[in-house]
Amino acid sequence: MRVGLFVTCLIDLMRPEIGFSVIKLLGQAGFEVVVPPAQTCCGQPAYNSGERRIARDLAEKTLREFEQFDYIVVPSGSCGGMIRAHYGDLFRDDPDLMGRYARLQPKVFELTEFLVSIANIKLTPGEFEGPVSYHDSCSGLRELGVKAQPRALLAQVGVPVNEMKDCEHCCGFGGTFAVKYGNISTAIVDEKCANIHASGTQAVVLGDLGCMLNIEGxxxxxxxxxxxxxxIAQVLAGDA
Incomplete structure (x- = not known):
């Protein structure tokens, strides 16, 4: 079956090696992976800023480029949440787009939920040494229900998780939030970093590059x- 990989802007521009780890995992699970070369943004920054026309144009573009695939996999809770939870709002006044979106929506999965729920992947322990802490990104957790899946996959590869305090709390990124409200964002991420340190681990793992860049920075x-x-794709694929 063919999987369309929505690689995300941040992975494409900032950490392309994560994309290659994702492709490795999907191939290992037995899927043909296609990365549409003209893909761009999911539209979330425009949508969150109230720029509905721009967000809708990007949503239509994404729909055209990905509706051909059996599944659409997104290695980001925020982009996955935008596509699966919010495109309906942008298309609500167009019956044709809503009909096409209704066929695409159930095929959209965040990476770890796809590996667990659809691929039923079986991984073997690698050389990565834990323990790690795990940060649950807001969109993946609250819009897509991603919580147990990454932890189950880490257990498959023999990486124990030391849960940090408030692992479900925001890291302070929030896309344009970090730009508009820098002082608040900094206070939030400082608390997150303190909780990572208190977990007693030397690594934090997560599934959203926006959070990753904010915390690491x-x-x-x-x-x-x-x-x-x-x-998490880097750890599961043995590329960490």
Whole structure:
């Protein structure tokens, strides 16, 4: 079966190696992976900023590029949440788009929920040494119900999780929120970094690159050069 990989802007531009880890995992699970070359943004920044016309144009573009696939996999809770939870709001006044979206929506999965619920992947322990802490991204958790899946996959590869305090709390990124409300964002991420340190681990794992860059950036700016911040695809694929 063919999987369309929505690679996300941040992975494409900032950490393409994560995309290759995702492709490795999906291939290992027996799927043909296609990365539509013209894909761009899911439209979330525009949508959250009230720019509905721009967000709808991007949503229509995504629909055209991905409706051909058996599944659409997104290695990001925020982009996955935008596509699966909010495109209906943008298309609500167009019956044709709503009909096409109704066929696409149930095929959209965040990476770890796809690996667990659809691929039923069986992984073997690798060389990565834990324990790690795990940060639950807001959109993945609240819009897609991603919570147990990444932890189950980490258990498959033999990586124990030391749960940090308030693992479900925001990291302070929130896309444009971090730009508009820098002081509040900094206070939130400082609390997150303190909880990571208190967990007693040398690595934090997560499933959303926005959170990853925000947490890693704050750790480095405050003098922590050793705590690793990893996308779960890197750990599961043996690329960490």
């Amino acid at each position: 704050r750790l480095r700016r405050t003098g922590d050069t050793t705590t690793r911040v990893l996308h």
